[in-house]
Amino acid sequence: MKLPLALQQLIDSFQILPGIGPKSAQRMALYLLEKDR
Numbered sequence: 001m002k003l004p005l006a007l008q009q010l011i012d013s014f015q016i017l018p019g020i021g022p023k024s025a026q027r028m029a030l031y032l033l034e035k036d037r
Helices: 005-016 020-036
Strands: none
Touching: 005 020
């Protein structure tokens, strides 16, 4: 899935955290987008 650059950068930032993999990072980033609505 092709994501906007800003969203991909947020996902990459979450993945730096210990214990956070690619799927968890993507879920967290998408949650933040939905939470704001």
